[in-house]
Amino acid sequence: MSVLGMLVRQLLRFGLYAGLQVLIVGQLPPLFGLGWCFLYLGFVLFLPLGTPIALQLLLGFGLGLAMDISYDTGGLHAAAAVLLAYLRPWVLRLLTPRDGYDAQDTVNVHQMGWQWFLVYLLLLVGLHHVVYFFLELGSFQHPLRTLGRVGVSILFTSAALLIVQLLFAPVRRKRS
Amino acid sequence: MRNLIAFLLRFQGVMLFVLLEVVSLFLFVTNSSYQRAAFFNSANTYAGAVLARRTQVTDYFKLDELNRQLLVDNAQLRQQLYPPDFSRREADSLPVGRDTLGHLIYRHLRPDPSQALAAASPGQSAKGKTRDAKPDTLLLGGAKLATRDVAYPLVPARVLNNSLRAVDNYLTLNVGTADGVQPGLGVLSASGVVGQVKSASAHYATVFSLLHSKMAVAAKIKRDGTFGSVKWPGEDYSHALLDYIPRQNRLVRGDSVVTSGYNAIFPEGVFVGTVESFVKEPDKNFWTVNVRLGVDFSRLTYVYVVHNRPRTERDSLETALTAPEPTPVKPATPAKQLTRPPR
Numbered sequence: 046m047s048v049l050g051m052l053v054r055q056l057l058r059f060g061l062y063a064g065l066q067v068l069i070v071g072q073l074p075p076l077f078g079l080g081w082c083f084l085y086l087g088f089v090l091f092l093p094l095g096t097p098i099a100l101q102l103l104l105g106f107g108l109g110l111a112m113d114i115s116y117d118t119g120g121l122h123a124a125a126a127v128l129l130a131y132l133r134p135w136v137l138r139l140l141t142p143r144d145g146y147d148a149q150d151t152v153n154v155h156q157m158g159w160q161w162f163l164v165y166l167l168l169l170v171g172l173h174h175v176v177y178f179f180l181e182l183g184s185f186q187h188p189l190r191t192l193g194r195v196g197v198s199i200l201f202t203s204a205a206l207l208i209v210q211l212l213f214a215p216v217r218r219k220r221s
Numbered sequence: 222m223r224n225l226i227a228f229l230l231r232f233q234g235v236m237l238f239v240l241l242e243v244v245s246l247f248l249f250v251t252n253s254s255y256q257r258a259a260f261f262n263s264a265n266t267y268a269g270a271v272l273a274r275r276t277q278v279t280d281y282f283k284l285d286e287l288n289r290q291l292l293v294d295n296a297q298l299r300q301q302l303y304p305p306d307f308s309r310r311e312a313d314s315l316p317v318g319r320d321t322l323g324h325l326i327y328r329h330l331r332p333d334p335s336q337a338l339a340a341a342s343p344g345q346s347a348k349g350k351t352r353d354a355k356p357d358t359l360l361l362g363g364a365k366l367a368t369r370d371v372a373y374p375l376v377p378a379r380v381l382n383n384s385l386r387a388v389d390n391y392l393t394l395n396v397g398t399a400d401g402v403q404p405g406l407g408v409l410s411a412s413g414v415v416g417q418v419k420s421a422s423a424h425y426a427t428v429f430s431l432l433h434s435k436m437a438v439a440a441k442i443k444r445d446g447t448f449g450s451v452k453w454p455g456e457d458y459s460h461a462l463l464d465y466i467p468r469q470n471r472l473v474r475g476d477s478v479v480t481s482g483y484n485a486i487f488p489e490g491v492f493v494g495t496v497e498s499f500v501k502e503p504d505k506n507f508w509t510v511n512v513r514l515g516v517d518f519s520r521l522t523y524v525y526v527v528h529n530r531p532r533t534e535r536d537s538l539e540t541a542l543t544a545p546e547p548t549p550v551k552p553a554t555p556a557k558q559l560t561r562p563p564r
Contacts, residue, residue, distance in 0.1 A: 068275050075386050098234035106241045110261075113245075115272070116384060117262045117391035117427055119252025120245030127245060131238045180249070181388050190456070 055092070055104075062088040063108060067115045070205070080197030083173070085112060087206050089130050090169060091152045098134060105130030118181075125177040129169060136168055154210045162210070166203050174198050253389065253435050262420060262427045263382055263393040269425030272381040272393055287522055294411045294523075376400050376526040378408075381425070383521055385458045390430040392416060394524065397424040402526050405486070410524045413492040413515030414438055414480060418526065426526075432458055432518060439483035440493050442466070444476050451478065451493055451512060458518045461494065463510035470508070472499045478512050488527065 066085040075081055089105045109123030116122070137146075140161060154162040174195045182191055229236070248261060263272060280287065314327040378400075382393035396402050398421050408415040408428050416428045416436065429436050431453060438451040440463060447470055449463045463478055476496040482489030494512040502509050 067271065072275075072279070079386075081386055099237050102234070102237050102241055106245065109245065113248070114261060114265055114268045115263055115382070116387075117252075117382075117393070118249070118387070118389075119261070120248030120250075123245035124242055124249060127238060127241045131234070134234075183388070187455075 051093075058088055058091075059104070059108065063111050066112065071116070076201045077197050079194045080199075080201040081194075082201045082205050083170075083177075083198065084202070084205050084209070086126070086129065086170065086173060086202060087209055089126060089133065090166070090206065091210075092133075094137065094146055094150055094152070098131075101130040101133065102127055121177065121181055124180060125173050128176055129173045132172060133169060136165060140165055153214045154207070155214060155216045166206060167199065170202050170206070171195075171199050174202070253429075253433075263391070264397065264420050264422045264425040264427040266422055266424070269381070269393065269395070269422065273395055273425075276379065276381045276395075286520070290520065290522060297411060376402055378402075378426075378524050378526055380521050380524060383430070383518065385432065385518055388455055389434050390432040390458075390518075391419065392428040392430050392521070392524075394418075394426045394428060394526070395424070396526060397421045397426050399423050402426045407487040407527050408524050409487070409491055409527055410516050410521060412517070413494065414487060415516055415518075415521065415524050417486055430518065431461065431514070431516070438487070438493060439481045440478050441481040442472075442476050442496070443479045443490075444473065445470070448481050448483065449478075449510070459514055460497070461512050461514055463496070463512050464507060466499075466508040466510055468501060468506060468508060472496060472508060472510065474498065 062085045066083075070082050070084040073082060085108055088108055089101070092101060092104070105126040106123050109126030110120070112118070112122035112126075113120055142157075142161070150156060152162070152165065157165075178191050178195050178198070179185065185191075252262075263269060314329045316325045317328045318326050320326055376396050378394040378396040380392050381395055382391075384390045384392075392408070392415070394402075394408070402418055402421045404418050404420050406418045408418060414431060416430045416433070419427045419429050421427070431438065431451070432455075433453065434455060436453065439448070440451045441448045442463075447466055449465045451461050451463050453461045466472065474496055478493045478496060480487040480489060480491045480493060492515045494514040497511045497513040499508050499510045
């Protein structure tokens with residue numbers, strides 16, 4: 046794929062994830078009265094594996110800032126999303142398959158297998174949510190309640206992103 | 222030089238990460254301050270347009286509920302037009318206890334009307350009555366506000382965006398500086414206090430909801446006028462706490478809590494909520510009072526932005542009084558001096 050095509054494709058994904066989040070998913074009633082769905086994280090999580098770290102950080106920051114503007118949170122979403130973008134290469138390195146990543150590998154539940162995908166998703170979404178909710182509170186005052194919000198939100202976000210994968214990720218030949 | 226570039230390239234990830242984190246945390250920490258351009262929030266023109274379009278679409282799916290709410294508001298307003306004949310009557314005294322002989326002691330809530338009448342000249346009292354019966358007022362949350370004052374319009378607005386789940390909640394309204402909305406103005410709905418305008422662009426405004434950790438509304442208990450401060454503790458959007466009610470005060474479940482008008486954002490007497498429960502905690506000098514808010518934030522649709530009239534004058538007076546070195550009052554303007562007859 047040419048660089049330009051790639052760029053257009055990623056910009057479209059950016060708009061799609063941000064638009065879906067602000068227009069539809071953010072308006073859903075909270076799960077069990079606690080959890081919120083961060084569908085837009087899918088944009089950062091499902092970026093191509095070889096994306097340069099600087100570009101990833103900038104994209105995460107841009108997306109987070111767009112969310113901050115729509116939800117009036119100042120820089121909260123941006124801070125958490127930048128952290129997510131920074132941690133992603135580390136988690137990818139941690140989860141490297143036995144023979145390394147292939148050139149055509151993407152973050153794809155069919156391609157990388159259920160186990161790999163779930164560990165990747167839960168680890169990164171969990172880290173993001175812990176940082177997000179404790180930063181929002183600005184203290185450790187109500188740990189149980191906040192942990193409840195973190196847990197339920199992890200469930201909500203992960204389920205939504207899994208559905209996105211199952212619906213839209215291309216099914217290709219499985220890794221042997 | 223080459224080493225420096227190599228170094229920068231090698232650690233570009235870490236450095237960019239730190240830079241972006243510092244920028245976002247700075248934006249986050251300074252978010253609650255008032256004076257901030259209306260760019261990094263939902264009063265932003267583009268974000269506002271998106272949110273307005275979203276509201277247009279979702280309104281179709283809840284027209285029924287919107288109509289029912291407006292009907293309830295209308296019913297309340299109409300009820301003010303046809304008041305029952307005992308509506309002006311209030312108890313002038315309350316039994317507060319018994320004296321040593323077992324007789325009830327009454328406490329007068331206001332000066333005895335017969336004495337007040339005797340004190341005031343008859344012409345003045347008649348004048349006061351006609352002023353009371355002035356039409357063109359709207360009872361918003363229990364406080365009368367003029368609806369047709371050209372200089373200080375009551376700006377009706379639609380809520381475009383409303384959060385409940387966050388620690389600091391904000392609203393977005395579809396009115397802006399073009400409609401006369403300024404940062405710092407109060408926002409009310411028909412059922413009580415909603416918040417305070419944070420920033421405004423030409424056509425949209427962002428509002429601190431009452432459900433914000435740094436928002437405090439100067440309030441008082443309507444029955445005896447005890448002053449306190451309403452704050453949201455951050456859990457349930459239908460309840461808040463009323464602080465600074467001294468422990469020796471008597472409280473009654475169901476008492477109305479209204480704005481005191483002390484912080485000059487809201488007019489005096491706007492409904493905030495009712496006292497639901499109160500406990501005396503051993504380590505505090507004040508009651509912990511739980512207030513059920515009058516406004517249901519989960520279904521907030523139409524609100525009004527209000528100007529509190531004497532605000533500018535009062536603020537300037539208060540700053541002059543609290544300033545460390547009051548500047549000497551300037552002599553009267555030259556124009557006035559000229560008109561004075563020379564001695």
